[in-house]
Amino acid sequence: MSDFSRYIDAHLERFHDELNEFLSIPSISTDAERAGDLRRCADWLAAHLRSAGVPEVEVIPTAGHPIVLGERLVDPNAPTLLVYGHYDVQPSEPEDMWTTPPFEPAVRDGRLYARGSADDKGQVHMHVKALETRLASNADTPLNLKFIIEGEEEVGSAHLGAFVKEHAGRLACDAVVISDSSMFSPDLPCITTGLRGIVYTEINVRGPAHDLHSGSYGGAVVNPANALAAILAGLRDEHGRATIPGYYDPVREITEAEREDLARLPMDDEAFCADVGASELGGEEGFSTLERLWYRPTLDVNGLLSGFTGVGSKTVLPGTAMAKVSMRIVPDQDPLEVVEAFEARVRELTPPGVTVEIERFHDGAPWVADPGHPVFEAARAALTAGFGTAPAMIREGGSIPIVPMFEETLDAPVLLVGFALPGCNAHAPDEWLHLDVYRRGIAALAALYGEIGDRIESRGG
Amino acid sequence: MSDFSRYIDAHLERFHDELNEFLSIPSISTDAERAGDLRRCADWLAAHLRSAGVPEVEVIPTAGHPIVLGERLVDPNAPTLLVYGHYDVQPSEPEDMWTTPPFEPAVRDGRLYARGSADDKGQVHMHVKALETRLASNADTPLNLKFIIEGEEEVGSAHLGAFVKEHAGRLACDAVVISDSSMFSPDLPCITTGLRGIVYTEINVRGPAHDLHSGSYGGAVVNPANALAAILAGLRDEHGRATIPGYYDPVREITEAEREDLARLPMDDEAFCADVGASELGGEEGFSTLERLWYRPTLDVNGLLSGFTGVGSKTVLPGTAMAKVSMRIVPDQDPLEVVEAFEARVRELTPPGVTVEIERFHDGAPWVADPGHPVFEAARAALTAGFGTAPAMIREGGSIPIVPMFEETLDAPVLLVGFALPGCNAHAPDEWLHLDVYRRGIAALAALYGEIGDRIESRGG
DSSP states (O other): OOHHHHHHHHHHHHHHHHHHHHHHSOOBTTOGGGHHHHHHHHHHHHHHHHHHTOSEEEEEOOSSSOEEEEEEOOOTTSOEEEEEEEOOBOOOOSGGGOSSOTTSOEEETTEEESTTTTTTHHHHHHHHHHHHHHHHTTOOOOOEEEEEEESOGGGTOTTHHHHHHHTTTTTOOSEEEEOOSBOSBTTBOEEEEEEOEEEEEEEEEEOSSSOEEHHHHBTTBOOHHHHHHHHHHHTBOTTSOBOOTTTTTTOOOOOHHHHHHHHHSOOOHHHHHHHHTOSSOOOSTTSOHHHHHHTSOOOEEEEEEEEOOSSSOOOEEOSEEEEEEEEEEOTTOOHHHHHHHHHHHHHHHOOTTOEEEEEEEEEEOOEEOOTTSHHHHHHHHHHHHHHSSOOEEEEESSOOTHHHHHHHHHOOOEEEEOOBOTTOOTTSSSOEEEHHHHHHHHHHHHHHHHHHHHHOOOSOO | OOHHHHHHHHHHHHHHHHHHHHHHSOOBTTOGGGHHHHHHHHHHHHHHHHHHTOSEEEEEOOSSSOEEEEEEOOOTTSOEEEEEEEOOBOOOOSGGGOSSOTTSOEEETTEEESTTTTTTHHHHHHHHHHHHHHHHTTOOOOOEEEEEEESOGGGTOTTHHHHHHHTTTTTOOSEEEEOOSBOSBTTBOEEEEEEOEEEEEEEEEEOSSSOEEHHHHBTTBOOHHHHHHHHHHHTBOTTSOBOOTTTTTTOOOOOHHHHHHHHHSOOOHHHHHHHHTOSSOOOSTTSOHHHHHHTSOOOEEEEEEEEOOSSSOOOEEOSEEEEEEEEEEOTTOOHHHHHHHHHHHHHHHOOTTOEEEEEEEEEEOOEEOOTTSHHHHHHHHHHHHHHSSOOEEEEESSOOTHHHHHHHHHOOOEEEEOOBOTTOOTTSSSOEEEHHHHHHHHHHHHHHHHHHHHHOOOSOO
């Protein structure tokens, strides 16, 4: 047993008590009435960073909720690691669906149930305790540590980008580590090396100036809901592929090495399907489930609205029909090129007799790590030390816009090492954190700080 | 000038005053708080039927609003005509869109503006005044007249069918006349000889057990909204035709005579298109606008709902997607056969990975008159006398379930002779009645009673 594990086990009860305190503060960022709780949560975290060994900690106001900034600068020639996380949480509704109250942490079957336990207060706390553990163990590799823990991740990190730009000098670092992602299973630590990007649009089809009687006008006036269905269906072919010209051209082929990595993962399609409650899985032909989720782009309808949607029947020929349509994109697709080709295809599919307007909402580029960078060797070594198993390289089908933001603004690689688990109910009732993963993850992170200190060259030195 | 017209012109000011009184009563049947107004309106009508010369008038309670029943039986050997209409009206919201208040009748440019002026109190009043006019003019053909004027037409005539069944003996007649339809233009009286039927359904496509994150699951789980779009698009081909096997087999070919009738109508596609506010008209290829509206079946999406429909974006892969879909059907399509073939086609179009449920709402058979029946000769002669022009035979794209109900329950032909006009805002603000049509229509109806007395054999005699 390593020194780290010995220290963690000796102090685990206190770690749990502290985490419970942290999780008891209802830091729901979307709720304006909780602003005081957010502030209280930031102050709690600042105090605990200080007592863990971060001498300089500030709670910095933003136009939204405050950002906690910590600095432990030990050696100008040592490399610098920036830890990002967030202390705000999702709303807890519907509260009556929780087995125990969302802000009264409770342990059942080795899991800690509370809002924020997995996303992301539990994982932030693991970093705080990793630093305490490392310092208590007299580990000697010098590393400068910086912490930036925000309070608005669940509401879109509205003020983070500007803050990082404004404080880019102070946040300068050689790598960024973010623990806000998942492992594949409790015994398999993971490094997330790729994220899909996104292009999100709204299509509005307009026909007659207002709703008409479907008897008096049906058959003579082009129905925007019929037209919308034809457009949406025309955007996909019978093989589950988008019909946008050129859409797949920039998509990187999956390499043999990547296919071998995927094959090693304990993926169980049947369990996955049962977990989502679908009758069977589907999608683009010719690819496995994980390939479709991580390596292939999508085209999904996210919302539909037209005409009469109440109970029963109303004989209306709708004046308009709306669809939200988004595409998850992958390297090397470009969001702007994708949205322009998409719009051209939608116009091509629009029948005479209706007009179409397309609104562009947010977009984000796909992201893929450079797995040859030494930060990944460091993470592999640390996770192997903490969990007794070499980590798997995985990807995530979703988009995390702050990842490319950090990489671009600070010109430093981002390492995604997360400790949530599949089915942890991150945005749902009964969110939970696996307590043995919490314990082993702290050890892994304490090791990570050392491995990065050993393996990374300081650019500032 | 006929005797009828002379009498009408001599008393027109009083007729207008009475109609204004009738229209001033806010008989909105859907509004439970208006029950007293409905009763007051029924009593007003009963009194005016009596003073017009109907000796037996009753206001009969139902579980909803009362039915006004009048009988003027003059000769057991004479034919009997049953006049149907309704004294209830649509709601007046949005009231601030009315140029003058909905229940304060106002004349502008030869039109009488008020809720119910066209639909249907104005047309009911024309029958009352037609009887008064006929009796005052000492017209001598004997005819038994019965009136059934209900107060629930705008809420689906919930109690009418049972009432007609229960009182079928008392309502026995040789023909039914309904004035609740439209003319093609102010100078062209019309007889409506066909109605489309309807089959109305709701399709629910279900995929995952609940909404999923479109990043974490998109591409691997079949999206019910994508699937619904494919189903709906698959139900129609690129020529605007339904793809339901056998759908068009029972549809009657349009005859040469019908095409000639249609060609004579002053139909202006451009004006029609401008009126509905569409960029251009469309529909089934190979048919004119009126053919598509009156003689051809449709398949229209009446409503769509799935996933996120608010402002902005939400990255949801919806658990369900819903569409309301209805078909307007024509002779000799059968509602039950149509809905069964529709359901089979929807199931055939449903991709693996989702399930589909189809709910059937109301349906109604199409209706077509037998234009060889003498009641149509009578109507042609009467409308020619009233308007100085032979009437056009038109159809209506909508469904009027009470028409087949009367025909079946009373075994008598139904004559649809209406005096509303296109654009009369029947269910919208600023509803109006053309006052010169009101005047001429009263003369035509007075003539109609005589023509029917002359031409129809009494079955009861």
